[in-house]
Amino acid sequence: MTYSTMRNTKKRAVLEVDALEKSYGTIQAVNRVSFDVLPGECLALLGANGAGKTTTLQMLCGVLAPDAGTARIDGYDVQKESRRAKAALAYLPDEPLLYDKLRPLEYLQFVSALWRMDMGRAADRSERLLAEMGLWDKRDSYCETLSRGMRQKLAVCGALVHEPRLLVLDEPLTGLDVKAAHEVKEILRGLLRSGRSILLTTHIVDIAEQLADRIAVIRAGSIVKSGTIEHFKSSTPEEDGKLESAVISLW
Secondary structure (H helix, E strand, O other): OOHOOOHOOOOOOOOEEEEEEEEOOOOOEEEEEEEOOOOEEEEEEEEEOOOOOHHHHHHHHOOOOOOOEEEOOOOEEEOOOOHHHHHHHEEEOOOOOOOOOHHHHHHHHHHHOOOOOHHHHHHHHHHHHHHHHHHHHOOOOOHHHOOOOHHHHHHHHHHHHOOEEEEEEOOOOOOHHHHHHHHHHHHHHHHHHHHOOEEEEEOOOHHHHHHOOEEEEOOOOEEEEEEEEHHHOOOOOOOOOHHHHHHHOOO
């Protein structure tokens, strides 16, 4: 029985992952990974570098084909119904691709065109997102002049322009200073309050504790434990009530 089927909930999961597997030659990168993400929920996939987090995300987003198992986004199979599944998804890798010689509005227009959005709707969404992210005064600046924090926020704008239900983030705060990291976290909390769902990977426990409703720890390609943060804290080996202690004991 998978983790998804063990959860007793009336909400339909935005993301359902069932027994995903991926190998590179003799190396098993992902081994029968299963989990789900509900509407308005943030799930953090925690693990050390090389644990299989990014490979898992790339299979969910259709970048890699799994050797076995299935993933469904908004009810659509990522492999068999990829166009519909991806329409409900936004994926931000740890190093988002921006085009240095485009301005923020031009970049969002480009992304909107890729999604074949109506031009009027795309323009309205782009302007609103830049304003909400505090980037409106940078709309005429080239992307190459933006700070790391501004670039990350613009990448979030690009991910949200087509109004996806699920946001998939790979190490979203890497390289950000304290102020920029705080701003991005506030943006993500706002998305959760609006009913969107987030799946993020990180090897920094504090980020998971600040953002996630649930966490799943992955080690050597397998999920070794999953549950609420409170569940993890109550089961620390030293009984010190710290999430970090619970997670490190599983790495």
